[in-house]
Amino acid sequence: MSQLLSLRDRKRAETWAALHLSASGTALDKGLECVTVDAVAADAGVSPRTFFNYFASKEDAVLGLQEPFVDESMLAEFDVDGDLLASVSHLMHAVTRTIHGSADEDGNRCREVICRYPQLMHRRFQYIVKVEQLVTDAVAERLAQSSRWATAPAGNTVDDVAKMLVLVAGASLRFAIQKTTSHPTRESQSEALDQGMELMRNILKELL
């Protein structure tokens, strides 16, 4: 039983990785303008048409983006009555990591590419928005069951609260992303996330 995955799934994963590696590698070695669908497909040993069975766009291949999802295990450490901001922020971070094939080395490679070609950051933020939506739903569900948050302040719904919570917590995630991608060989993203969280707290304590 050496096969946790079927032949099909294994091949699929291989092809995916080959395309992503070729795309990101070519971007770093020869420049983003040399990354064409035809070239990448040829490099990965598949037909150009097949490329689009794996990625919706050229950029997605370079960044190795996958559909984000929220997992049971991520929700496990989510505590409505504890440090909510931190909980939400870490949940977002966890979900964010699902959109990469993201071995750590691959994550660094992607950050380098984004640093060299900031246009790509847009696509990344696009995905953050998707993550926000996913997390917002999950958070709203938890809040609704909480005694403290089941009723929202003023004329707002629980969904509003969840949305806002995610947006605020998202600030520290964006902060971390911007920091780590502007200095690609810097500390890890989760460290930057905590640093951002700390900074946010300091500022907000001063302001409220």
Added chain:
Amino acid sequence: MSQLLSLRDRKRAETWAALHLSASGTALDKGLECVTVDAVAADAGVSPRTFFNYFASKEDAVLGLQEPFVDESMLAEFDVDGDLLASVSHLMHAVTRTIHGSADEDGNRCREVICRYPQLMHRRFQYIVKVEQLVTDAVAERLAQSSRWATAPAGNTVDDVAKMLVLVAGASLRFAIQKTTSHPTRESQSEALDQGMELMRNILKELL
């Protein structure tokens, strides 16, 4: 002296408006898939090639996006020692309004289009990021001159503080945008902004 603008500039503004109107109008009337560069250009009475003298992309024409800028008059009401979050949030809102030709009617039209075609939201958020950068620079400059903020907490720079401030304040802007575009015929955006600000405060007071 009926000409505040030269002939050239007037014609330019007219062509810009014609292209934008045609693009957004066609999107609403016949669907976004019918909005092609050729059709829009023909409708506005210019050559297809000229289209790209005015807009970098089809989406930009539909949304009527222009390069954002931060104006002296916007900075006038910015008070470093007052309600910083509100100040920053309003500054961002002001800058955001510069990216539309944005007569109010036009703003509503755009919101409708985005509501029908959520893919376009991405482009809008892309611009919000640009706005964030502009505002961050402006805010950082002001902070540096302030006695209270000139020295940042912990191992952070003034730029970090400005960045985080903009990201947090930006949360209420994003909140407002998402609210007003999901219910296009709702209250004005600045009302939604204030509501978001209020909600954020309530939540944060509870959390800190």
Added chain:
DNA sequence: GTGTATTTTTGCAGTGACTGCAATAATGGT
């Protein structure tokens, strides 16, 4: 006005992303 410099428009020809479709091949299950 006339002439000249500058800006804008335009046509052309090309590249490359992306799509739908229908045929073919590969895989999974029986």
Added chain:
DNA sequence: ACCATTATTGCAGTCACTGCAAAAATACAC
């Protein structure tokens, strides 16, 4: 070995977008 399902491929086509150089429009000085 057979069939159902799914993946790959080629083809033909649409359309966004670009660089370049010619032509037209506008501004400006005289």
